[in-house]
Amino acid sequence: MFISMMRTRGKGIALALLLLAVFACNLPSGQAGEQLATGVPPEIATSVAQTAQAILQGTQAATAVAAAPTDTAVPQAPTEAPTSAPSDTPVPSVPATPTWTPSPTPLPCNWAQFVADVTYPDGTAVEAGTTFVKTWRLKNVGSCAWTTGYTLIFDHGDRMGAPVDVDFPHTVAPGDTVDLSVELTAPGTAGTYKGHFRLRSDTGEVFGIGADHLGAFWVEVQVMAPSPTPPPTSATMTVTLNRNAANSGTIYQDYSDTIGGTVLAGDTVSDLQARGYLTYDLSSIHGTVLEAHLNLTCSQMRNPLTDLQGIWLAQVEFALPLRPLHYDLPGTAITLLTAPLPATVDVTAQVQADLAAGDPYFQVRMHPKALDDDGQADYLQCTNTTLTITYQP
16 A cells, blocks of 8 residues: 555656756746746646645545445354342342141140059959958059049949949149059959959049040959868867057047057047057968957047948068067058947968968057048047967967
């Protein structure tokens, strides 16, 4: 492009010089010499210069037009769409999964748990026709207290002479245990017998043990044919034992006592329970015990056998001497004394068991089945009760 421009400029100058020569030739000779001597007249020079400039400018313009770039679009590199700047909109947070904590299942109001067979565990042998006292230990695992309005009831199976119901001996708070007893009679025919029992609340709700708090607990005994009583021989001896006074007496609910003195069973004017203890020394008995009976030489103050729902006679075991803390000893029920008071109670099996185990003492306790809270004393006084034993040396 630069060479083309130079060529165009050269042509313009040449043309200007040619015009100048033409004008010079057409001038009069005098004038021409004058002009040649002094130079080109100003007006002509000016005209020539203007003409040459116009030609040059036109040439430059044409050259500029020719040299101007065309409008052909130059391909552009593709560009990426602008990425918008991240906005300030907060990202919603994912809520934490809550931890599920199970709510505690409320306890049923009435619910029992079997703890132990206090007497006559399953399969115990019992002689046909004999009377025995079955005792269970139960725990209150419900949310309601068991009052003395609650009862032990026969549910199904072998009744064995069970009463319709047996009242609770005292109130049992939730979490506490109670020993419940029922007097039964073994059937007259040998075999296995099983009776089921449950509980009934003071509102009539029947309940029991197990996960559904409706299960029954039971007594199961193996009834044996009665053994023949050996005929008495000339060698049979009968002895009557008085109580061991130093280890007999009364212990009260507040742990006061009359040990070595009067034997009472009932309640006091302060509505405290009184428990009477009797100890008999068996060390003089050498041989096979055939019979043993307690002779209940007792007097009554008011109505303990009715107002207190009877007096329990139970076997206990304690190391001598008798002390106030023995008030809380567990016992094995022998029978419930009710009106009319029997003259004697058969304790043959208990005395035989003690002698077979080498125990030189037979010990019993008497205590009321319930308290009447009437502010008056009701009791049995059995200080002179004796033990008669018939045995074969």
